[in-house]
Amino acid sequence: MLDWDHVFARRAERMRASEIRELLKLLDQPDIISFAGGIPDPALFPTDAFREAYSECLGGGDAASGLQYSVSEGYRPLRYWLQRELGQFGISCDIDNIFITSGSQQALDYLGKLFLSAGDTALVTSPTYLGALQAFNAYEPNYDQLGVANRTPESYHTAALAHGGAVKFAYLSPDFANPTGETVRLEERHRLLTLADELEIPVIEDAAYQHLRYDGEAVPPILALDIARSGSIEETRTIYCGSFSKTLAPGLRVGYVVAAKPVIRKLVLIKQAADLHSSSINQMAIAHVAERHFEAQVAKIRQAYRARRDAMLAALERHMPTGTDWTRPEGGMFVWVTLPEVIDATALLSRSVKTEKVAFVPGQAFFADRSSANTLRLSFSCASEPMIEDGIQRLGRLIASELS
Amino acid sequence: MLDWDHVFARRAERMRASEIRELLKLLDQPDIISFAGGIPDPALFPTDAFREAYSECLGGGDAASGLQYSVSEGYRPLRYWLQRELGQFGISCDIDNIFITSGSQQALDYLGKLFLSAGDTALVTSPTYLGALQAFNAYEPNYDQLGVANRTPESYHTAALAHGGAVKFAYLSPDFANPTGETVRLEERHRLLTLADELEIPVIEDAAYQHLRYDGEAVPPILALDIARSGSIEETRTIYCGSFSKTLAPGLRVGYVVAAKPVIRKLVLIKQAADLHSSSINQMAIAHVAERHFEAQVAKIRQAYRARRDAMLAALERHMPTGTDWTRPEGGMFVWVTLPEVIDATALLSRSVKTEKVAFVPGQAFFADRSSANTLRLSFSCASEPMIEDGIQRLGRLIASELS
Numbered sequence: 137m138l139d140w141d142h143v144f145a146r147r148a149e150r151m152r153a154s155e156i157r158e159l160l161k162l163l164d165q166p167d168i169i170s171f172a173g174g175i176p177d178p179a180l181f182p183t184d185a186f187r188e189a190y191s192e193c194l195g196g197g198d199a200a201s202g203l204q205y206s207v208s209e210g211y212r213p214l215r216y217w218l219q220r221e222l223g224q225f226g227i228s229c230d231i232d233n234i235f236i237t238s239g240s241q242q243a244l245d246y247l248g249k250l251f252l253s254a255g256d257t258a259l260v261t262s263p264t265y266l267g268a269l270q271a272f273n274a275y276e277p278n279y280d281q282l283g284v285a286n287r288t289p290e291s292y293h294t295a296a297l298a299h300g301g302a303v304k305f306a307y308l309s310p311d312f313a314n315p316t317g318e319t320v321r322l323e324e325r326h327r328l329l330t331l332a333d334e335l336e337i338p339v340i341e342d343a344a345y346q347h348l349r350y351d352g353e354a355v356p357p358i359l360a361l362d363i364a365r366s367g368s369i370e371e372t373r374t375i376y377c378g379s380f381s382k383t384l385a386p387g388l389r390v391g392y393v394v395a396a397k398p399v400i401r402k403l404v405l406i407k408q409a410a411d412l413h414s415s416s417i418n419q420m421a422i423a424h425v426a427e428r429h430f431e432a433q434v435a436k437i438r439q440a441y442r443a444r445r446d447a448m449l450a451a452l453e454r455h456m457p458t459g460t461d462w463t464r465p466e467g468g469m470f471v472w473v474t475l476p477e478v479i480d481a482t483a484l485l486s487r488s489v490k491t492e493k494v495a496f497v498p499g500q501a502f503f504a505d506r507s508s509a510n511t512l513r514l515s516f517s518c519a520s521e522p523m524i525e526d527g528i529q530r531l532g533r534l535i536a537s538e539l540s
Numbered sequence: 541m542l543d544w545d546h547v548f549a550r551r552a553e554r555m556r557a558s559e560i561r562e563l564l565k566l567l568d569q570p571d572i573i574s575f576a577g578g579i580p581d582p583a584l585f586p587t588d589a590f591r592e593a594y595s596e597c598l599g600g601g602d603a604a605s606g607l608q609y610s611v612s613e614g615y616r617p618l619r620y621w622l623q624r625e626l627g628q629f630g631i632s633c634d635i636d637n638i639f640i641t642s643g644s645q646q647a648l649d650y651l652g653k654l655f656l657s658a659g660d661t662a663l664v665t666s667p668t669y670l671g672a673l674q675a676f677n678a679y680e681p682n683y684d685q686l687g688v689a690n691r692t693p694e695s696y697h698t699a700a701l702a703h704g705g706a707v708k709f710a711y712l713s714p715d716f717a718n719p720t721g722e723t724v725r726l727e728e729r730h731r732l733l734t735l736a737d738e739l740e741i742p743v744i745e746d747a748a749y750q751h752l753r754y755d756g757e758a759v760p761p762i763l764a765l766d767i768a769r770s771g772s773i774e775e776t777r778t779i780y781c782g783s784f785s786k787t788l789a790p791g792l793r794v795g796y797v798v799a800a801k802p803v804i805r806k807l808v809l810i811k812q813a814a815d816l817h818s819s820s821i822n823q824m825a826i827a828h829v830a831e832r833h834f835e836a837q838v839a840k841i842r843q844a845y846r847a848r849r850d851a852m853l854a855a856l857e858r859h860m861p862t863g864t865d866w867t868r869p870e871g872g873m874f875v876w877v878t879l880p881e882v883i884d885a886t887a888l889l890s891r892s893v894k895t896e897k898v899a900f901v902p903g904q905a906f907f908a909d910r911s912s913a914n915t916l917r918l919s920f921s922c923a924s925e926p927m928i929e930d931g932i933q934r935l936g937r938l939i940a941s942e943l944s
Contacts, residue, residue: 137775145708176608183603204789250548373542399544409555409674413793
């Protein structure tokens with residue numbers, strides 16, 4: 137038998153099965169109340185609208201183009217729809233600034249490929265989206281921490297050089313981030329752009345949850361602020377990654393990147409070489425549904441998720457023991473809990489699943505340095521309000537018993 | 541404005557727009573007879589079957605799972621169907637040996653990612669599939685030539701070491717290859733497996749055209765021969781890449797990899813990090829159509845493409861001047877033409893488009909070393925028989941006039 141490890145590339149050492157993901161697979165049982173997932177509630181999918189979309193796209197004169205190869209840039213009517221939609225958020229751009237990906241996870245992979253040579257540094261928040269670390273890891277970067285007060289641009293340059301590379305980008309999810317649910321305030325967004333200016337690096341803005349705001353006032357996307365500061369999208373450094381996975385449906389794998397044309401042109405070449413293009417028929421179906429149902433669909437899911445968030449925050453207030461703290465997100469799917477330091481959330485999960493039948497994700501996985509063992513992520517997107525009350529009550533009881 | 545070239549990764553230098561692809565975009569005009577494409581004829585797509593498939597998948601109890609996130613390994617019923625289908629070609633395997641990709645192009649990207657560190661060597665035929673070179677290029681390999689008589693394993697090792705890496709795999713498309721249309725004979729397949737054994741490397745078998753045989757006897761896939769030699773797929777070194785793009789439809793982006801589990805497990809991790817999974821609904825639709833229509837569909841396209849190949853070979857016989865040679869493919873979509881050495885196919889293309897309104901792809905692009913300027917690729921998949929006769933007559937006339 138071939139010694140596979142011997143022929144794998146060096147980067148393969150960083151590809152490991154996530155223990156958490158493996159554990160969570162085992163939890164897919166009906167008697168478990170799961171706050172672990174973080175996926176959209178399938179009961180809210182616009183299923184009829186999609187059935188109609190595929191039927192019309194495959195029934196009309198354009199049927200063959202839905203089944204044929206298509207251009208790497210993406211389906212033009214979908215890019216026109218996005219151009220109009222993005223304009224409402226202050227992102228004025230041309231369709232040549234818009235590139236369709238197979239979900240925003242693919243955008244992260246391609247951006248890692250475009251910017252990171254082995255040993256380069258990516259700046260990420262702490263905690264950050266686990267999937268971003270996994271996507272970037274394939275390109276063997278180091279990570280340094282974004283959002284630390286008092287860090288000078290020089291200190292970032294020096295640290296990157298010491299690891300044998302350069303600082304290549306800052307990555308963050310500014311709205312209702314996975315995992316914390318927190319939103320980056322306007323003045324912090326401006327500070328980040330100034331830092332990126334000083335560092336001469338791009339900013340990757342992961343906007344996957346942007347449409348899921350339940351209250352409070354919308355903060356403009358970093359790309360919109362950058363366009364306002366720079367005068368034109370061609371002068372910006374922000375690379376905006378959007379997705380239809382949280383608004384319409386993830387199973388079609390349709391996302392998009394919006395950026396200055398030199399970036400888009402390279403991403404198109406990467407896609408040509410990596411998977412040619414995203415599914416033609418799915419891009420047509422997404423365009424069909426977005427044109428007819430986007431606003432109503434977003435209103436519908438916001439209402440449902442808002443009620444679940446409210447239920448979770450109220451239940452946490454009622455059931456969490458003193459010394460436990462959590463975020464109060466204005467949108468998204470997640471609440472981030474910080475436990476007293478004596479509690480290890482991974483150990484807590486084992487007990488919670490066994491005795492309380494409640495699942496969540498321990499927070500450690502979301503830190504590039506695997507710190508903060510006393511944190512955990514709760515998702516309210518797929519649980520009913522009574523389940524949320526019940527599950528949080530059980531979890532609060534377990535945490536209280538750990539502390540006593 | 542940010543100096544983008546300064547922040548791009550080193551590998552970005554190898555990402556260049558293909559001149560040929562840019563040129564061919566301009567040729568998409570109704571008065572051009574194009575033998576350039578190499579894509580399936582959309583008139584042959586099973587459009588009604590797909591319309592029915594989407595309607596049923598989105599109308600039944602499984603609708604939500606078509607729209608939801610799904611596992612990175614791929615849709616189980618599709619993998620079961622493939623297991624049965626592959627068994628007919630001597631590939632006995634388990635569904636855990638089968639991994640679904642977004643087209644076989646994605647398999648090539650992931651295999652480059654899995655095996656190639658910068659400076660490693662990939663063995664490829666000369667010429668080879670251009671898309672494979674593009675996919676591998678992102679991982680900064682060197683190339684060495686597969687299929688040269690008298691090359692010893694030591695000579696490959698030594699050459700790879702001189703380029704700062706190791707030989708990591710051999711890549712080839714053994715059936716009706718793009719671009720030559722040629723098929724690797726049984727004894728050559730065995731010789732290749734022996735060489736790979738001696739080099740202790742895997743063999744990547746690109747089987748994209750395997751189902752498109754029009755005559756002659758089928759040669760077993762390299763993976764089937766490897767299983768027969770090794771006793772079990774777990775003992776093999778062959779990584780088989782298949783696709784539904786040439787049989788059912790490319791626009792859904794569904795392909796697959798079949799290999800020993802250590803390879804599949806790593807590919808699953810790569811996919812988790814790179815795009816999570818291939819479109820759930822498209823995998824369901826492909827399974828639905830494959831289960832009901834695969835054999836009839838393959839019979840239908842074979843019949844249509846066989847007639848076009850026959851027309852092209854007959855026209856070449858009638859119209860090509862002495863000194864011009866071409867392959868006689870038993871399947872696929874391509875005929876490979878070798879012109880007298882005085883003719884440069886890129887220059888010929890400019891004249892051909894201007895004066896004869898006939899397009900093809902100059903052969904140089906398919907060589908890792910850009911050699912063989914006197915070759916060109918003709919595709920017969922999208923042209924009618926009268927167009928083939930007319931186009932080849934014009935091309936033959938032009939070549940004859942170049943020689944006189």
